[in-house]
Amino acid sequence: MAEQYPGHGEGIHIRELRPEEVESAAKFWFEDLGFDVGVRLFQRWYDQDPEAFRCIVDENGTIVATASAVRQTEGLYYIGTVGVDEAHRGRGLAKRLIRSLRRRDPNANYGLSAVPSYLSLYEGLGFQVVEQPFAHIYKGALREPLKKTQRPEGTELLEIFNGHPRFQEIEDYDARIHGYRRELGKTLIDDEDGVVYAMVRRERIIGFGKVQSNQRDQGAWFGPVYADDDESAQYIFSQLLERFQRQAQTSIYVIVSYLARHWAEELNLQLIEKSPRCYVNVDQVPAMLYQHLYAFDSLDFSLM
Numbered sequence: 001m002a003e004q005y006p007g008h009g010e011g012i013h014i015r016e017l018r019p020e021e022v023e024s025a026a027k028f029w030f031e032d033l034g035f036d037v038g039v040r041l042f043q044r045w046y047d048q049d050p051e052a053f054r055c056i057v058d059e060n061g062t063i064v065a066t067a068s069a070v071r072q073t074e075g076l077y078y079i080g081t082v083g084v085d086e087a088h089r090g091r092g093l094a095k096r097l098i099r100s101l102r103r104r105d106p107n108a109n110y111g112l113s114a115v116p117s118y119l120s121l122y123e124g125l126g127f128q129v130v131e132q133p134f135a136h137i138y139k140g141a142l143r144e145p146l147k148k149t150q151r152p153e154g155t156e157l158l159e160i161f162n163g164h165p166r167f168q169e170i171e172d173y174d175a176r177i178h179g180y181r182r183e184l185g186k187t188l189i190d191d192e193d194g195v196v197y198a199m200v201r202r203e204r205i206i207g208f209g210k211v212q213s214n215q216r217d218q219g220a221w222f223g224p225v226y227a228d229d230d231e232s233a234q235y236i237f238s239q240l241l242e243r244f245q246r247q248a249q250t251s252i253y254v255i256v257s258y259l260a261r262h263w264a265e266e267l268n269l270q271l272i273e274k275s276p277r278c279y280v281n282v283d284q285v286p287a288m289l290y291q292h293l294y295a296f297d298s299l300d301f302s303l304m
């Protein structure tokens with residue numbers, strides 16, 4: 001259903017994004033942020049929740065702004081892909097679009113990871129910072145040969161594939177750390193080139209991590225990495241890196257918590273941004289176990 005906007009000229013309106021327009025949802029965003037995640041992420045979110053994406057079109061039908069609020073679980077949505085065409089900025093379009101997204105489920109909680117310079121946009125819409133900084137975004141490439149990392153004693157590393165007998169355990173592990181149950185199968189292992197490792201100690205899952213290629217430049221995108229302790233997390237990351245060594249020479253993208261900043265620094269990656277994590281309803285923030293969160297899935301805490 002389209003919403004008209006008086007004051008913005010005849011014909012300017014908000015409507016749902018169409019499947020063939022997902023690429024354009026990515027456009028305004030990555031051009032500015034220099035953080036080119038590729039459209040696969042947006043495509044997955046779209047497939048997961050097509051109603052999540054809305055856009056503003058001008059009188060000629062050209063998309064001038066996009067944003068999404070992807071449903072994560074009952075009563076929880078994450079806002080992302082907020083972008084406005086340069087020529088149309090500063091006229092309240094981003095604000096209108098986000099308000100419109102929230103009308104879908106007005107009583108729900110909405111979270112997001114803000115670009116720090118635009119934090120006031122979200123504060124003006126009632127979002128509050130709950131963790132500052134939360135996500136550290138790094139970009140770079142592998143320039144040095146990798147050092148060998150010792151596998152922690154008593155542990156085993158498993159490669160997880162679709163239908164793996166231990167998948168349910170990983171899903172349970174993720175739910176405990178992430179604060180709610182996610183459809184892990186669809187996004188963690190159901191893609192062509194992603195590699196997922198899980199770590200086991202005394203028959204128990206003690207961590208897992210994923211690497212996949214970034215669609216746009218065929219580099220390596222790391223995340224999530226969730227683990228019980230630093231040593232296990234570091235080992236999972238090092239093995240993913242070794243596996244994607246060739247792609248990592250093209251580029252590395254990783255979003256880490258404060259726990260894993262040193263991984264990025266040891267690889268001499270460039271810190272692009274430190275993002276605060278924000279919610280509308282700060283009393284209903286998922287109880288993430290921060291001490292187990294090393295690398296994030298994506299900026300919007302959703303699985304890629």
Ligand SMILES: CC(C)(COP(=O)(O)OP(=O)(O)OC[C@H]1O[C@@H](n2cnc3c(N)ncnc32)[C@H](O)[C@@H]1OP(=O)(O)O)[C@@H](O)C(=O)NCCC(=O)NCCS
Pocket residue numbers: 028029032033081082083084085088089090091092093094095096113114115117118120121122124
């Ligand atoms: C961020 C962005 C979406 C804002 O779109 P917009 O339509 O120009 O924003 P609005 O006109 O609705 O502005 C709403 C509020 O955002 C803030 N804001 C917007 N542009 C800003 C800027 N350049 N610097 C600082 N604050 C800004 C202001 O608080 C503003 O409120 P005000 O008008 O009462 O001052 C747009 O600049 C953009 O596409 N940037 C590149 C992509 C990007 O960074 N996206 C992620 C954003 S977290």
